[in-house]
Amino acid sequence: MSERVLDWSWRHLPAVQQPTWPVPEVAEQATATLKSLPGIVDIQECDQLRREVAAAADGRALVLQAGDCAERFDTSPESTSATVRVITRIAHVLSRGVGLPVVVIGRMAGQFAKPRSGATEERDGVELPVYRGDVINSPEFTLAARIPDPRRMLTAHRAAVAKLGLVRSLNREMFVSHEALLLDYESALVRWDEPSGRWFSASGHLLWIGERTRDPLGAHVAFIAQLANPIGVKIGPTCTVDEVLSVIDRIDPAGEPGRLTLVARMGADRIRTALPPLLRAVVRSGRHVAWMCDPMHGNTIKLGAGRKTRRFEDIAAEVARFHETLGEHGVAPSGLHLELTGEDVTECIGRSPALSERDLARRYETACDPRLNRLQAIRLVHLTTRTFRKPASRPALISEGVLS
Ligand SMILES: O=C[C@H](O)[C@H](O)COP(=O)(O)O
Numbered sequence: 001m002s003e004r005v006l007d008w009s010w011r012h013l014p015a016v017q018q019p020t021w022p023v024p025e026v027a028e029q030a031t032a033t034l035k036s037l038p039g040i041v042d043i044q045e046c047d048q049l050r051r052e053v054a055a056a057a058d059g060r061a062l063v064l065q066a067g068d069c070a071e072r073f074d075t076s077p078e079s080t081s082a083t084v085r086v087i088t089r090i091a092h093v094l095s096r097g098v099g100l101p102v103v104v105i106g107r108m109a110g111q112f113a114k115p116r117s118g119a120t121e122e123r124d125g126v127e128l129p130v131y132r133g134d135v136i137n138s139p140e141f142t143l144a145a146r147i148p149d150p151r152r153m154l155t156a157h158r159a160a161v162a163k164l165g166l167v168r169s170l171n172r173e174m175f176v177s178h179e180a181l182l183l184d185y186e187s188a189l190v191r192w193d194e195p196s197g198r199w200f201s202a203s204g205h206l207l208w209i210g211e212r213t214r215d216p217l218g219a220h221v222a223f224i225a226q227l228a229n230p231i232g233v234k235i236g237p238t239c240t241v242d243e244v245l246s247v248i249d250r251i252d253p254a255g256e257p258g259r260l261t262l263v264a265r266m267g268a269d270r271i272r273t274a275l276p277p278l279l280r281a282v283v284r285s286g287r288h289v290a291w292m293c294d295p296m297h298g299n300t301i302k303l304g305a306g307r308k309t310r311r312f313e314d315i316a317a318e319v320a321r322f323h324e325t326l327g328e329h330g331v332a333p334s335g336l337h338l339e340l341t342g343e344d345v346t347e348c349i350g351r352s353p354a355l356s357e358r359d360l361a362r363r364y365e366t367a368c369d370p371r372l373n374r375l376q377a378i379r380l381v382h383l384t385t386r387t388f389r390k391p392a393s394r395p396a397l398i399s400e401g402v403l404s
């Protein structure tokens with residue numbers, strides 16, 4: 001990390017979920033331009049966030065990371081304001097409810113790239129390349145919209161700068177984050193900090209690696225390991241003990257406080273079996289990371305018409321079971337990772353606040369995954385404060401055999 005030459009050997013490692021640009025020269029021009037542009041965030045703020053995540057890892061604070069699944073270039077300022085307002089509000093509810101300071105991080109100002117389950121999408125017998133986020137293509141169901149366009153990387157930079165300005169005018173302590181998925185974009189926004197002798201990503205304060213790109217031997221992990229920013233890694237129910245320990249070794253070899261957050265996204269029905277072996281292995285290995293709960297991505301279901309939704313009850317149950325599991329292992333819960341919007345959308349269903357399958361047609365506006373609306377987000381955080389518990393002490397757990 002302290003060499004002034006960035007290691008590009010990750011370019012030779014397997015990189016999944018990348019677009020094939022139709023004209024590679026246009027992509028090269030776009031990334032050359034990106035490299036010459038000012039960064040979006042500075043390293044002092046990234047360092048500040050790392051210290052705050054370290055407090056969350058120690059149980060002295062909580063992190064609330066939230067925003068759209070797929071952020072759009074053309075999100076209106078009114079819609080952004082509504083989302084920042086609801087995030088700010090639930091951060092207060094959480095803070096008051098658990099009696100800890102809450103660190104607020106938007107999935108914003110750069111959340112423009114989406115990993116997908118399939119390369120194509122079919123509608124009425126027509127098959128087109130899948131939408132991969134505004135930085136790559138556009139969601140309209142036409143061939144022209146779905147062809148990857150590398151010039152979108154420059155639009156993403158402009159949109160992120162504008163969004164960060166707006167977000168900061170609404171909530172000055174707020175940080176921004178996104179999935180570091182599109183390696184051409186991310187690598188063009190790496191900057192050198194001369195005073196501290198470190199490389200960092202100027203594309204967002206915290207970057208995370210998704211469930212589909214967390215291969216410890218893959219390009220994403222090798223790339224991100226060189227950056228000084230706080231880093232998140234999503235872990236799903238198929239993650240093995242070896243994988244999680246290897247990811248920690250690669251991204252946080254020095255055990256730096258606040259450096260690494262593991263974001264569990266297991267699903268309400270799998271968290272009680274999938275998370276304990278990983279937690280135990282990490283605790284026993286003596287590594288100290290922050291543990292957050294993403295109760296969204298393990299609970300996506302597809303309804304008849306192919307529309308994705310999530311049941312509010314499953315989301316709330318996963319948070320409760322996350323708290324229960326961490327409590328049993330003497331580990332402090334470090335916070336929540338949510339997909340939400342301040343708009344009154346009808347994308348997730350549930351009994352309270354009541355929304356049924358029939359309501360989905362009314363305001364289903366997400367470009368990728370179903371988000372909590374304002375009332376659902378507020379209700380979820382109230383429920384979260386009820387099941388949150390500070391961990392019992394380690395010696396008690398060892399004598400009970402939980403950590404033996
Ligand atoms: O946001 C997460 C992923 O991009 C999303 O869950 C994948 O969705 P898909 O299964 O529709 O491709």
Ligand SMILES: C=C(OP(=O)(O)O)C(=O)O
Pocket residue numbers: 069115179209210211212234235265294297369
């Ligand atoms: C793609 C996402 O999540 P995961 O990698 O956990 O599926 C996401 O956060 O939108």
Ligand SMILES: [Mn+2]
Pocket residue numbers: 069070297339368369
């Ligand atoms: Mn998503």
